[in-house]
Amino acid sequence: MKGLSEKQERILSFIERFIRENGYPPSIRDIQAGCRISSTSVVDYNLKILESRGYLQRSAEVSRSIRLNRGMHDDAMINVPVIGVIAAGNPIPVPTAETWDVTAAAEKMVVPRELTRGREAVYALKVKGTSMIDALINDGDIVLLEHVSMVENGEMAVVWLKDEKEATLKRVYFERDRVRLQPANEQMQPIFVPLQNVAIQGRVIAVIRRFD
């Protein structure tokens, strides 16, 4: 199978993201706007190529009838396990295949699919203490996480500081051999730590604060 052009890759991943975020397929003009393509005919042109190579299917003359063939049918994961507590000075519980089993989880929580957006390895942690106050996260808040070991610059993540034996929530920026941890509160100063002192535990998807 021949390779795809950069534009076709872009279209494909846009469709994937669109379906994940909206729950229904994009129209041709959605794709046009989302991939900054100049004409609908160009989108159609590339969609026909993608279809002929089996990447997707379309029904003629039916709006939003794109189906991706890379098996992705979202079975709304709305039930996430609350696998533990995050607090300064404590290691956070590392998710395992065991804890993924939502039915077996000691504590669980229902969240709108709109929040998880089809992501796979989602779990929740309860925040203990006010040590994350500079990230606008308070005692008792619930943090929704995606289990990943690397994040992109600027993303909010759970960071484990090995030396300090401390977990914290910050925006992460990689700078040569050090890492800048930026509090969400702009009035506060960033923290710099050496690269080998940090371990990414997960990407923050959402914060939920409940008042009784």
Next chain:
Amino acid sequence: MKGLSEKQERILSFIERFIRENGYPPSIRDIQAGCRISSTSVVDYNLKILESRGYLQRSAEVSRSIRLNRGMHDDAMINVPVIGVIAAGNPIPVPTAETWDVTAAAEKMVVPRELTRGREAVYALKVKGTSMIDALINDGDIVLLEHVSMVENGEMAVVWLKDEKEATLKRVYFERDRVRLQPANEQMQPIFVPLQNVAIQGRVIAVIRRFD
């Protein structure tokens, strides 16, 4: 929560089957034909009912934008209207019977019933700007509110400061003839305002922060 009519059950299971068989949601006229309904307006009528009860979601004026809340639409999720934006210096939109109509709301949101806990007059506001940063609420956060005009001491509420013409989110303590507004961040100092200068707009039920 009231039961569904036989026709609504039929529509619901047709949508489910259609998505399963075609991979994309049906149009209103697909439903009309598939359920042998006489008019598109009847389909629309029943879809609005189904949406208001949390069984599905639609995006206004977007074709085939039906999403099913599969699995746990049994009381687990509820649909609340996002009726506006809260920002310093702006009056917040006062909820009316009009804006309660979830089906008519321009924007809406699905939240777990676990968050609303059976409360009735629940609506949502989007936070604009960082003026609530001392309440640990950031730009873009979504605040879930219960529409009340009085709160108890210590509750987090939307407070309208008449003189300053400013809405803010603080914990409220009534002290004789003045009101103490306590930021959630304990490092910051409280604000004192005269009693006649404040109007309670609603009690904060939850804060939801989403990262993309």
Next chain:
DNA sequence: CTGTGTAAAGAACACCTGTTCTATGCCCAA
């Protein structure tokens, strides 16, 4: 009976959306 609320029919409108047609520019082998 009268009024009110719910449910439904049918039609019409305006916008959405897939499709198609023509024209243009580019690369590369003949």
Next chain:
DNA sequence: TTGGGCATAGAACAGGTGTTCTTTACACAG
């Protein structure tokens, strides 16, 4: 250079599609 395949632009068309408006029918409480 020439010609053909590839990719793109822009516009226009026809049918799809969500929405709304008016009218009708029915059940039920006052």
